[in-house]
Amino acid sequence: MSRGNTFLSLILWFILALLVIYPLSFLIIESFKIAGTNQFGIKNYLDFFKDPYYLKTFTNTLFLGVLVLLATTLLGLPLAYILARYRLKGKTILTALILLPIVLPAYAGAFALIVFFGKQGTVNLLLLEWGLISKPINFIYGLHGLVFIQTLHLLPFIVLSLSAGFTNIDPSLEEAAEVEGARGFKRFLTITLPLCTPNYLAGAVIVFLWPFTDWLTPLIFGLIDFLPSIAYINISYHFTDMYRKYIGIVSVVVSSVICVAIFLISKRWVEKKKYTSLSKGTTLEGRIIEPGIFITILSYAYMVFIALLVLLIPTVLGLSAFSRRWVLQPFPTYWTLDNFRLIFLESPLLLKNSFVFSGVALIFGIIFGLPAAYLITRTKVRGKEALDFVITLMLAFPGIAVGVSYLLAFWEGIPLATHWIIMPLSLFVRRLPYFLRMAHASYLQLDISLEEAAEVSGANKLRTFFNISLPLLLKGVFVGVVMFFIMAFQEISTAIFLYRGGWETLPIGIYLNWHRGMEFGIAGAMAFLMIVIIFILLIIISRIGGGILGAAWGSSGGRY
Amino acid sequence: MKKKFFRGRIILITIFLFFCSALMGEAQAQKEKIGWVGPIYKELSDSLMKGFKDYYKKTYGKDIEITFIRPGGWPVCVDKVRAWKGKPDADIFLGAGAPAHEILKKEGLIVPYKLKEWEVIPDKWQGMKVKDEGYYWACFAPWIVTNLYNEKVLKVLKLPPPKTWKELLNPIYRELIVQTLPYASGTQHEAVEIHLQTFGVKEGWAYNRLLAAQLARFSTGSVDTTHIVSRGEVPIGLAQPQMNAMVARKDGYPVRDLLPDKTILVPEAVAMLKNAPNEANAKIFLDWLFSMAGQKYVLEGGYFTARKDIKFTAWEKEGVAMAKHAREALGVDSFWDLKVGFVNYDLDLAAKRWDEVNRYYEYEIYRKWRELKSSLFLIEEVEGEIAAAKKKGVDVQKAEAKIKEARNLFEFEGQYAQARLTASEARSLLVGGSR
Numbered sequence: 001m002s003r004g005n006t007f008l009s010l011i012l013w014f015i016l017a018l019l020v021i022y023p024l025s026f027l028i029i030e031s032f033k034i035a036g037t038n039q040f041g042i043k044n045y046l047d048f049f050k051d052p053y054y055l056k057t058f059t060n061t062l063f064l065g066v067l068v069l070l071a072t073t074l075l076g077l078p079l080a081y082i083l084a085r086y087r088l089k090g091k092t093i094l095t096a097l098i099l100l101p102i103v104l105p106a107y108a109g110a111f112a113l114i115v116f117f118g119k120q121g122t123v124n125l126l127l128l129e130w131g132l133i134s135k136p137i138n139f140i141y142g143l144h145g146l147v148f149i150q151t152l153h154l155l156p157f158i159v160l161s162l163s164a165g166f167t168n169i170d171p172s173l174e175e176a177a178e179v180e181g182a183r184g185f186k187r188f189l190t191i192t193l194p195l196c197t198p199n200y201l202a203g204a205v206i207v208f209l210w211p212f213t214d215w216l217t218p219l220i221f222g223l224i225d226f227l228p229s230i231a232y233i234n235i236s237y238h239f240t241d242m243y244r245k246y247i248g249i250v251s252v253v254v255s256s257v258i259c260v261a262i263f264l265i266s267k268r269w270v271e272k273k274k275y276t277s278l279s280k281g282t283t284l285e286g287r288i289i290e291p292g293i294f295i296t297i298l299s300y301a302y303m304v305f306i307a308l309l310v311l312l313i314p315t316v317l318g319l320s321a322f323s324r325r326w327v328l329q330p331f332p333t334y335w336t337l338d339n340f341r342l343i344f345l346e347s348p349l350l351l352k353n354s355f356v357f358s359g360v361a362l363i364f365g366i367i368f369g370l371p372a373a374y375l376i377t378r379t380k381v382r383g384k385e386a387l388d389f390v391i392t393l394m395l396a397f398p399g400i401a402v403g404v405s406y407l408l409a410f411w412e413g414i415p416l417a418t419h420w421i422i423m424p425l426s427l428f429v430r431r432l433p434y435f436l437r438m439a440h441a442s443y444l445q446l447d448i449s450l451e452e453a454a455e456v457s458g459a460n461k462l463r464t465f466f467n468i469s470l471p472l473l474l475k476g477v478f479v480g481v482v483m484f485f486i487m488a489f490q491e492i493s494t495a496i497f498l499y500r501g502g503w504e505t506l507p508i509g510i511y512l513n514w515h516r517g518m519e520f521g522i523a524g525a526m527a528f529l530m531i532v533i534i535f536i537l538l539i540i541i542s543r544i545g546g547g548i549l550g551a552a553w554g555s556s557g558g559r560y
Numbered sequence: 561m562k563k564k565f566f567r568g569r570i571i572l573i574t575i576f577l578f579f580c581s582a583l584m585g586e587a588q589a590q591k592e593k594i595g596w597v598g599p600i601y602k603e604l605s606d607s608l609m610k611g612f613k614d615y616y617k618k619t620y621g622k623d624i625e626i627t628f629i630r631p632g633g634w635p636v637c638v639d640k641v642r643a644w645k646g647k648p649d650a651d652i653f654l655g656a657g658a659p660a661h662e663i664l665k666k667e668g669l670i671v672p673y674k675l676k677e678w679e680v681i682p683d684k685w686q687g688m689k690v691k692d693e694g695y696y697w698a699c700f701a702p703w704i705v706t707n708l709y710n711e712k713v714l715k716v717l718k719l720p721p722p723k724t725w726k727e728l729l730n731p732i733y734r735e736l737i738v739q740t741l742p743y744a745s746g747t748q749h750e751a752v753e754i755h756l757q758t759f760g761v762k763e764g765w766a767y768n769r770l771l772a773a774q775l776a777r778f779s780t781g782s783v784d785t786t787h788i789v790s791r792g793e794v795p796i797g798l799a800q801p802q803m804n805a806m807v808a809r810k811d812g813y814p815v816r817d818l819l820p821d822k823t824i825l826v827p828e829a830v831a832m833l834k835n836a837p838n839e840a841n842a843k844i845f846l847d848w849l850f851s852m853a854g855q856k857y858v859l860e861g862g863y864f865t866a867r868k869d870i871k872f873t874a875w876e877k878e879g880v881a882m883a884k885h886a887r888e889a890l891g892v893d894s895f896w897d898l899k900v901g902f903v904n905y906d907l908d909l910a911a912k913r914w915d916e917v918n919r920y921y922e923y924e925i926y927r928k929w930r931e932l933k934s935s936l937f938l939i940e941e942v943e944g945e946i947a948a949a950k951k952k953g954v955d956v957q958k959a960e961a962k963i964k965e966a967r968n969l970f971e972f973e974g975q976y977a978q979a980r981l982t983a984s985e986a987r988s989l990l991v992g993g994s995r
Contacts, residue, residue, distance in 0.1 A: 053927050114791070114793065118791065118793050119792070119793050119794075120713065120791060120792035120793060141777065219780045222777035222778060222779065222780075224741075224778060224780070233741070233743075233744055233780070237633070237743055237744045237745075237781075238743075239632070239633050239635045239636060239743075239746075239914075240635040240636070240639065240914070240915070241743070241915045241918065244743065324812070325811070325812035327790070327791055327792065327812070327813060328712055328713070328791075328792050328814070501602060501605070501628065501630070514787070
């Protein structure tokens with residue numbers, strides 16, 4: 001163990017302590033404060049668990065998680081199979097399409113859904129106009145609407161993880177099963193699906209935990225009784241009622257503990273179950289089947305169905321982006337470019353902030369992530385597993401937990417929250433695992449003998465890194481960089497707690513324009529702009545990373 | 561050698577740049593400054609910043625740097641000023657109604673300043689205080705706790721806008737009303753307090769139970785309510801800062817103000833903090849804010865104006881864009897022309913029981929919302945059956961007494977399950993009575 005490595009590890013630990021452990025400890029301390037006194041105790045927790053209302057919000061959240069997971073799995077399973085196995089034309093376009101929901105914040109989709117399916121939305125207005133109904137139908141307000149929008153948003157996670165699973169299966173295993181007589185559906189159920197479970201679980205955990213972190217989408221539909229939503233209301237609107245605030249913080253701590261626990265259990269399970277096989281007959285593409293005409297037609301029909309669902313949101317956002325005052329009419333009537341003019345000329349600040357904050361966060365990410373990946377994969381430095389563990393855990397932490405703890409920790413003492421640097425810092429911490437996983441994977445693929453050769457030839461560690469490792473790592477790192485940037489670019493659940501006047505980003509702008517400025521056109525234009533920007537970035541990584549699927553999934557949390 | 565030369569240059573340039581930035585920082589330190597703290601909407605602070613900066617530059621030939629701190633709703637803002645312990649980080653407390661300013665005055669956190677045009681603001685309006693007689697605070701942007709409706713949707717539904725609080729209970733408006741939770745919005749809290757002070761505590765809560773059964777949904781804040789009504793998703797919204805209708809109209813939504821029969825005035829006011837670090841600029845700002853020019857920026861920021869001598873029609877001719885929307889949303893030419901019925905509002909009482917009222921609403925109405933509705937709907941069903949039986953000549957005396965008991969349990973005791981049970985008993989009495 002070299003001294004340099006120990007020193008490096010100490011620096012990284014110091015950063016983690018300052019930006020993760022220190023603020024989260026504030027969150028926990030605050031949750032033990034007893035309102036109206038200077039004392040600490042477990043009263044808030046007792047109250048929380050004794051109160052049937054909070055139990056209800058908890059079971060509601062759990063139930064939502066189950067429903068969304070079921071819906072995404074049912075919708076996603078056939079699609080993933082089609083994408084992974086059948087040789088069909090136009091697959092690439094569809095793959096790109098189904099990634100669309102990931103690039104947009106979930107609530108932007110909820111807004112679009114209200115415009116289209118609301119009581120005075122396009123569908124209801126048309127039905128009324130045609131005389132098919134006399135009163136608007138409630139299409140979306142309620143649990144069903146919430147499940148629908150979250151399913152749409154989270155579908156890519158399931159499809160990407162499952163299709164990665166289908167592709168990774170050694171064809172010889174399935175062929176062997178077929179020789180033994182397990183054909184078609186039986187083979188699928190007994191061989192293919194079980195082999196996919198580790199991959200599936202990786203995606204399923206993200207989907208299942210989502211309702212524990214997304215507080216905004218339920219609120220848009222007028223549903224308050226979910227754990228993160230009630231936590232948000234209790235914390236943000238407590239005025240002078242400290243008890244309300246502490247109970248809100250307790251809800252945040254409880255959801256964080258649940259998220260982390262489920263995440264860790266599934267992680268262990270996956271590691272135990274991981275089917276490793278010495279591959280003999282596999283290819284990079286996995287097993288590809290030439291489908292018959294019937295299957296081809298069915299597959300296309302299904303793909304078109306999903307594409308229509310997924311395209312609904314960007315279409316509605318696009319229509320509103322180029323129009324104004326689209327309200328109480330089935331379609332926009334007043335077309336304009338004014339929304340974009342406003343964004344570019346009058347408030348370019350939002351665009352600038354989005355790029356600057358995500359960019360600075362990215363620089364932090366690289367400065368931290370590369371050495372961290374190096375330490376974890378290449379050295380025997382003590383505590384490297386713990387380092388990996390803490391960083392990976394950030395995947396499970398709800399954004400609201402990071403936001404609130406940053407507000408608590410960095411106001412006095414270390415007053416970072418009074419400076420804009422808090423925005424990129426929080427983005428960096430929240431999205432760090434995305435970059436690290438990618439750098440990590442690239443390091444694992446890099447043959448260590450190359451580095452050793454350089455060192456034998458007299459190059460020191462730093463020089464070896466810059467002249468040998470870095471150029472070889474670049475591809476993987478670059479994909480990680482772009483993915484990190486994308487995820488930072490669309491972050492809102494932490495940022496909304498920390499932003500102050502002048503620090504608004506595009507996602508915050510969308511939220512404010514829908515909620516405060518009333519004018520949906522500007523929000524639509526901002527969302528449209530986000531889609532365009534992120535889509536360009538996705539295309540860049542697909543060029544470098546070889547296929548959008550692999551590139552995006554490689555770093556978006558699919559691998560632990 | 562060459563390398564070294566370059567390195568030397570880079571170091572020199574860095575040092576030079578460092579000094580430049582230090583000098584610039586120095587220059588900035590000498591710049592005129594003013595700080596505001598308060599709960600006003602961003603649109604207003606943006607508008608006032610722009611207006612005051614222009615005015616300052618034009619009048620004094622210098623730039624002024626404005627900082628605005630908005631830590632939260634008004635109680636949080638007051639807490640912030642308290643936390644400064646007499647050494648404030650701002651000069652002006654900008655926004656919030658009389659309760660906030662009365663607390664600040666009582667605790668000695670603000671100081672009096674007599675405005676140059678003190679007389680242009682009314683002392684009182686229909687019994688409500690608009691400025692402090694001791695010059696501590698004055699209202700620069702008055703508004704009324706009001707309701708809101710979507711003209712177009714109500715027209716399609718062929719429904720008249722409900723004019724009074726009681727009219728909102730009419731079954732024709734069921735599921736057509738939206739409001740937020742009193743703990744998610746100060747204005748909604750005040751609306752509940754208005755009910756309690758208008759009808760009496762017991763009757764006020766009974767009213768809120770009945771009203772809750774009329775709601776389509778709860779929104780997440782008063783601006784969310786405005787938005788839901790503007791889009792027509794729910795056509796009637798309760799507990800609105802009055803200017804929200806004006807701002808929504810500006811954005812092209814067919815909404816109008818709906819003044820209830822009893823309400824309160826929120827005299828959004830301004831005051832100078834004690835030991836203000838930039839006292840001279842604070843005074844300049846206060847005088848500007850109440851000048852005709854300053855008031856125009858108030859209106860452009862989406863708030864109504866406080867001067868008595870302002871006519872929206874005159875400003876429309878001058879090209880003040882917002883004046884038209886203000887006139888259309890209010891239906892009068894000056895804010896003070898509104899005819900409003902005010903409740904004799906006890907500020908101290910309201911402040912004292914703030915958290916208590918919020919909690920009662922949360923525990924007894926919001927959390928039991930479903931149970932509440934099913935209970936009331938059953939009572940209404942049975943009441944209908946009793947009326948029908950009465951028409952047929954059935955003896956309904958006992959059933960009538962029972963259903964009255966059920967209603968009592970529902971409205972005044974808030975015992976929803978018990979009320980349901982009693983209603984079922986009344987129904988069985990009715991069936992028994994007809995035999």
